[in-house]
Amino acid sequence: xxxxVTALIDAANNGDARALQGLFVxxxxxxxxxxxxxxxASAAPTLNTTGLVHExxxxxxxxxxxxxxxxxxxxxxxxxxxxxxVIDHARARLTxxxxxxxxxxxxxxxxxxxxxxxxxxxxxxxxxRALAQLEAEEPRLAQIVELRFFAGLGLSEIALLQSxxxxxxxxxWRRAKAQLYASxxxxx
Numbered sequence: 001x002x003x004x005v006t007a008l009i010d011a012a013n014n015g016d017a018r019a020l021q022g023l024f025v026x027x028x029x030x031x032x033x034x035x036x037x038x039x040x041a042s043a044a045p046t047l048n049t050t051g052l053v054h055e056x057x058x059x060x061x062x063x064x065x066x067x068x069x070x071x072x073x074x075x076x077x078x079x080x081x082x083x084x085x086v087i088d089h090a091r092a093r094l095t096x097x098x099x100x101x102x103x104x105x106x107x108x109x110x111x112x113x114x115x116x117x118x119x120x121x122x123x124x125x126x127x128x129r130a131l132a133q134l135e136a137e138e139p140r141l142a143q144i145v146e147l148r149f150f151a152g153l154g155l156s157e158i159a160l161l162q163s164x165x166x167x168x169x170x171x172x173w174r175r176a177k178a179q180l181y182a183s184x185x186x187x188x
Contacts, residue, residue: 009068024057025031031056031078037152039086047089056081072161078142079151084149087128090121119171130183133178144169 004026009017017157036054059081068074129148135142140162147153147161159169 005071005074009070009074013067020061021148028053033081034078034151034153042126047086050163052082052085055085059084072163075151075153075161079143079146079153083128083131083146087124090124093121126184127180130180133183134179138176138179141172141179145176145180150175170180
């Protein structure tokens with residue numbers, strides 16, 4: 001399957017629009033599985049799995065003309081697109097329901113597997129800001145958080161996508177959680 005994805009990405013990068021459509025058909029079920037995990041973690045009742053996958057597709061094939069550099073890059077972009085969509089929906093819900101100014105602390109601690117939690121919109125926005133800060137300082141750690149939290153991938157899947165050992169990804173995941181915790185709890 002990885003070879004098929006890579007071949008479709010190469011063809012899409014060479015201007016074959018049908019290859020890009022074929023790529024999404026090929027990975028559609030996997031993207032839906034990732035979207036289901038993300039929506040379960042984010043408590044986003046205004047989004048459904050199909051809608052999230054389709055919005056992510058539209059972001060990826062938008063006028064920017066993004067060039068894909070393999071399977072890992074594709075899924076990293078898909079995770080980032082899903083993150084942006086979920087965050088945008090969270091912002092809209094906060095603006096609509098709460099005015100958006102009363103934000104709570106995201107309950108991250110050392111033992112918490114973030115992807116298994118359910119975060120309300122205000123906490124997702126705090127996490128997004130902390131993640132943007134982490135991305136500026138340590139892009140690889142931020143990408144692991146995006147793949148883990150926003151795409152719902154397991155650590156072994158992330159290791160495979162990023163061509164890293166599971167041990168390295170596990171260590172990076174712990175570092176990322178610690179840095180996010182410090183960013184979200186500056187008085188701790």
